[in-house]
Amino acid sequence: MYETKESSTNQLNISIALNKCPVTYTLHKIGGRWKPLIIYHLTSGPLRYGELKKAIPAITEKMLIQHLKELEADGLVNRKAMPVVPPHVTYSLTASGEALAPVLNAMAAWGMHYSKEETS
Amino acid sequence: MYETKESSTNQLNISIALNKCPVTYTLHKIGGRWKPLIIYHLTSGPLRYGELKKAIPAITEKMLIQHLKELEADGLVNRKAMPVVPPHVTYSLTASGEALAPVLNAMAAWGMHYSKEETS
């Protein structure tokens, strides 16, 4: 029968999980394909758009800018544009972005440990 | 023009990101909509399938079993079936599942801190 609902259960369930689970909340903020890599590269200091692109060659410009916009909207990243031409824009981590460091470290430690076991 | 590629760039990019970034690896393992909640409920001890369902009312049976299968395949969760009827199956965390605790704690701490700021 497959009736179409007015408001998607998917969206509803996202907010249920977000409210019930702070882990899901965090996951939602850093959960894009390239977001951890972007954040990682910014931990060593601010970078220009083009520098990020070079640092992550496999990312397309669309995904890079899209993730940067989301990270900015979520308050994890600052965008600073100099009104010159050609444009000069730098991205840096905000306080809450920097505060992700222990999270990323814990995840990296787990990931390195258990991805090694997999291949052995 | 949109030519269709034989092997999706999406899949390729997943493995690029997985290889470059242990954080992405970890994210990939716990990244389902309900996985953090499932793991969280299992931290207090083994639970039966039906108990998990009651613990997370909003999840559908399809998603529950699907996530459990993935968690099992990824070695985070053990499945123990008693050959009785009606069936009796319990799920518990493996060593690597338990080892996620610091990761989840870090994520929960960050999530609780920064989701509060958002609503204030």
Next chain:
DNA sequence: ATTAATACATACTTTTTGGTAGGTACTAGT
């Protein structure tokens, strides 16, 4: 007039993830 440099924007398509609705197997108890 054309090019170079930089940081995007947008229309469209593909791939993946999540949700809906229903069904199955097995046995003990009535």
Next chain:
DNA sequence: ACTAGTACCTACCAAAAAGTATGTATTAAT
């Protein structure tokens, strides 16, 4: 013969995320 109880399975569909291709603005240098 029928029901209850438990743990699933399987088509099918919808929504979200990711990728492709191409275009835009500005100005200084050639």
